[in-house]
Amino acid sequence: MRVVLSTYGGRGSVEPMVGLAVRLRELGAEVRVCAPPDEEFVDLFAGIGVSPVPVGRPVRPVMASVAPGSTVGLAQRAAELIAAQFGAVAATAEGCDALVATGPLPVTAGARSVAEKLGIRYVHASHQPISLPSPHQPPPGRRGRPLPPGVTDNRELWELDARNANEMFGAEINTHRAAIGLPPLDNVRDYAFTDRPWLATDPVLSPWPEPSVLDVVQTGAWMRPDDRPLPPGLVEFLGAGAPPVYAGFGSTPMGSDAAKHMARVAVGAIRAQGRRVIVAHGWAGLGLIDDGDDCFAVGEVNQQALFARVAAVVHHGSAGTTTTAARAGVPQVIVPQGGDQPYWAGRVADLGIGVAHDGPTPTVASLLVGLETALTTPTRARSRVVAATVDTEGAMTAAKRLLAEIDGDGPPRRA
Incomplete structure (x- = not known):
């Protein structure tokens, strides 16, 4: 056929x-x-x-x-x-x-x-x-x-x-x-x-x-079946401390000023939680905000393997990233930028596996509130329960x- x-x-x-x-x-x-x-x-x-x-x-x-x-x-x-x-x-x-x-x-x-x-x-x-x-x-x-x-x-x-x-x-x-x-x-x-x-x-x-x-x-x-190994540098970073928080906005494009703001906010909020950070470049072009050894930047990477090793995922709320994070049993904080992303943010919140940020432009304070909820024991436990049901x-x-x-x-x- x-x-x-x-x-x-x-x-x-x-x-x-x-x-x-x-x-x-x-x-x-x-x-x-x-x-x-x-x-x-x-x-x-x-x-x-x-x-x-x-x-x-x-x-x-x-x-x-x-x-x-x-x-x-x-x-x-x-x-x-x-x-x-x-x-x-x-x-x-x-x-x-x-x-x-x-x-x-x-x-x-x-x-x-x-x-x-x-x-x-x-x-x-x-x-x-x-x-x-x-x-x-x-x-x-x-x-x-x-x-x-x-x-x-x-x-x-x-x-x-x-x-x-x-x-x-x-x-x-x-x-x-x-x-x-x-x-x-x-x-x-x-x-x-x-x-x-x-x-x-x-x-x-x-x-x-x-x-x-x-x-x-x-x-x-x-x-998509994905058995690609994680890059050696990323593996080394993951093994050097407690699970970090991932921040990335997939194929959502942003202007340079918006991308710099998003990176500063994400890194600032995650650091305020005492967590290390993985920043994904994506189409938004997010990058590191300084040379701190608590941050690591990635490009194209096997998200299925990576999400299984992070503490939470901060993202835009695409169907693919939402589903991949849910399958991995990791809490999510969704900052929807448009399209179907508010829908997925709402579903994550309704299921108790993460937080829907109010609006597309977070501050350090607003994202920190979301992370505090996502990283609680009940949200982490609920994420693992839902992961077992995902087809x-x-x-x-x-x-x-x-x-x-x-x-x-x-x-x-x-x-």
Whole structure:
């Protein structure tokens, strides 16, 4: 069987597809991948023996250059992503049996159109639940299309979101569909999501609320197998004292002033707890604030191995980092910067495995309060309890399900 995976976005959109690709190949499937051309993503797939087909612009410089909430260049970037689905992705999907897509709507709506034209199975995968229509939650705002103040009915807001999606992307999608003989769409968002999307999150960390208008298939999180050893210098630092606290903001870009502020605050608050510090550079570009021997800086590193050896994790609240920390049984302090990060911060707080910081710009005092709670005995004990419940086989579950559905033996749809 042949499966093509189409993804575009930051690490949270790309790395889970690496995990799925590994499991599909273990089950004997041939896997093709279309992904952003960033060097680090190419390296991720190269590590499992896959050469991805480049799609779109490199993500990191785009994210770093676009101001939060700005719509400048949005239409052009969306048009490029849509064209790439009908071009490079369509060519890659020739001869395949299924197409799995994740990422922004221009990607997934284009990918489903390609699958429709080729007559192959299509799966929409989401690595967080907030973008899927639900009466239990409002939609996330789209760039340049904020939710109207005073409207509290979630169904009404989701209907507005569908209209916004049509206005933003419908004409471009339908132009490409017409060019390959497909009829126009009148609801781009629901077409892309399908009535049976897959939710690749852990059901304990991120339960899908029922009842629902969607027949959501929750597979568990798609984690990349990672057996890389930690760098010798980091191992030496870890062994030189009590477990340190990790601080990093993943693929969230920041301006230089914001990154310097975040590093000063994180190091200051962690030191005030009498703890050593590991600072992760990430896309934010965090760095050491002095030459103190109680701090160590890391770049790309095996978080699964590292988190098992730290006292707490201070981070931005991406799905991947949250899940990795939860699996390691380590308390978390989440300082959400945007997107789905406030959702994950809330889940960590609700589960009692950490603290959600109030707002994206901490002070030493505010972060210290969070760390004091995260490092208490009850929070540490609760983190270990929850860790034992986190599903580690989400990617394998998804891979088996996909291949069974291609064979025609998959579970029936909900009536």
